[in-house]
Amino acid sequence: MHTVIGHPEATEALSLSEVERIKADFEILEHQVNGTDLVYLDSGATSQKPRCVYEAEQHYYEYANSAVHRGAHSLAVEATDIFEQARETVAKFIGARSNELVWTSNATEALNLISYSMSNASLGRGGDEAQRFRLGAGDEILVTELEHHANLIPWQELAFRTGATLRYVPVDEQGALRYEMLDELINSKTKLVAFTHVSNVLGTITDVARFVSAAKAVGALTVLDGCQSVPHMPIDVKSLDVDFMAFSGHKMLGPTGIGALYGRAELLDAMPPFLTGGSMITVVDMEHAEFLPSPQRFEAGTQRVAQVHGLATAASYLDEVGMDRIAAWEEHLGAMLFEGLSNLEGVRVFGPSGIARIGTVPFEVIGVHPHDVGQYLDSRGIAVRVGHHCAQPLHRALGVSATTRASTYLYNTEQDITALIEAVSSVREYFGV
């Protein structure tokens, strides 16, 4: 039994037997890789899926498959019910109302949706209502140096398209955000602040309130990248008080091909659409079209009903285990990882100390390239991620071109962490360093 110190009310983490029970729900974790038991420490890239998730998808195809929001037959009604029920489940999971959740193919599309909607507004689309989404020369977009490319490049491109200026909050040499610069960086020109909740490389948790209060003081919109936070900790968008949040399904036990955008209802309803076509309109003539309110306004074309159903099943699974207890368990695993790797000779762990993290730890084995480290670990059945993790600017700031990253989830055991640390301890010897 592990309790975590530092939480307002020390939450009881998952017990060892509970973790074993959870692990048994994941077929793939029972498999062998390279003749040895799989140790999966790459959930930051994508999580594994419990049986109930793909069984839900299968059930949908067997009993309810049909197009949603159209057709009068029974299956169409059933499919629409499943689709909208899933929206309610996932919205509730993050503390939102169901009309504030837009389905996208992934978090990348969710972030691009905002970026392109704002370009469209800047071209005059959306009328007066869309005024606050317009950008032009003299306006500023603020991001951070921590960002995954998915929460950087859409804003670079938005700046190019509108003439706005892109600025960023730098990190120090440890990778800690330089909050003291927020007062200068968020000013009357700032129209949008996009930042990550948890660094996908360092696992460090951002002080969201500090960004939000500074942004609100100047009337700037806030966009939170929740890809690494929604799967790993309890999230309530209303208390985070951000305007938008993007997250992906596949990192939270859900299927691939499904993500979501949360947006405050009055904002979504005032934004011009991104993708246009069927299912998002009211009246169409040969010259123009009128659009449905959100979320349908942003859901053009045939929807991913099976994936949506799978994601809702995943959210319910997580809810049943309890996000606060998952967070406490992963904090424990993360601390084990951080300490175990830090204590190895010839191993350097990245990231600032004294900042709360999830179970994500990047490191380097001195003298051995991350690709070679990953290959060696793979030969022992251990899956980790190597490379720049879609965060080249952060790696540049840390002074390296690539790192090796271990990342946990609720199904990881203490033995997984011990296996990794033991394997990493023999890397240098293998490569003759």
Added chain:
Amino acid sequence: MNELDQLYQQVILDHAKRRIGSPLVDPAAGELHGESHQHNPICGDQIRVRVAVGENDHFTAMSWEGDGCSISMASASVLSEMLPELTKDEFLDKLEVFREMMRSRGAMVPDEEVLEDAAAFVGVSKFPARVKCAMLAWVAAEAAMLGASA
């Protein structure tokens, strides 16, 4: 030998450390030379290769600098040792054989007469994710050769 040891044969680990041909050497005045910078966007490995060509299309030197895994760095080192013995056509022939070996998924028995130390990379072909690492220096040398001018 297990697959990992086939991948990381001693020849490869030695070359990854020795890095023959690195760092870059400035070309002599009037010498026919070319340069190419290649990236592997998947892992961020990068290499800059410079080749010099003398009489009868005969290579006279290859030098390089790069940042990458042991496979990519060893491959550059091995090629630097081989290239000054070759003409352009001989290099292109060996490049074809090397490429074929890399695509063979471990099925090809390398001809050591043709590939010399580069035959040691046969184990890489069993790891499709690493083939690009082994090819990087060869692709850079080819591009440098094709773009060579005085």
